[in-house]
Amino acid sequence: MKKKNIIKSNRDFDRIIKNNKSYRYKDYIIYLERTTDYDYHFGLSVGKKIGNAVIRNKVKRQLKAIIDKNNYEKGINCIIIVRKGILEKSFVMMEEELNNCFEKLKIKKEKINEK
Numbered sequence: 001m002k003k004k005n006i007i008k009s010n011r012d013f014d015r016i017i018k019n020n021k022s023y024r025y026k027d028y029i030i031y032l033e034r035t036t037d038y039d040y041h042f043g044l045s046v047g048k049k050i051g052n053a054v055i056r057n058k059v060k061r062q063l064k065a066i067i068d069k070n071n072y073e074k075g076i077n078c079i080i081i082v083r084k085g086i087l088e089k090s091f092v093m094m095e096e097e098l099n100n101c102f103e104k105l106k107i108k109k110e111k112i113n114e115k
Helices: 010-019 053-068 084-088 092-107
Strands: 022-025 028-034 041-044 076-082
Touching: 010 028, 010 076, 010 092, 022 076, 028 041, 028 092, 041 053, 053 076
Parallel strands: 041 076
Antiparallel strands: 022 028, 028 076
16 A cells, blocks of 8 residues: 555544444444545554454555555545454455455445456
8 A cells, every 4th residue: 555545643543433434344344534635545443452563463464455456436535443353364355355345335446457
């Protein structure tokens, strides 16, 4: 994930979580904010209940890799909070579930077939 597409400030996390509806899925809680900005932004939150720092960073790296594989609509801010059940999932299962979440929320762009 590019640095310009990452939400890091605590103020932005609080604003998005406070002012927007949450969407709960199996192992994720997603907060989505529509903006007039030209770019999309993602914030990831992996709590201490998930595991030690090594495990939390691994989960964040995996989520960033999944996010990088897709194209997204412009003008969205998305916060993804991970639940403890994520530890039993493989990378492929995490990817399928997260992509299904993005499709239900209609933030994922359709891929254009290039020939």
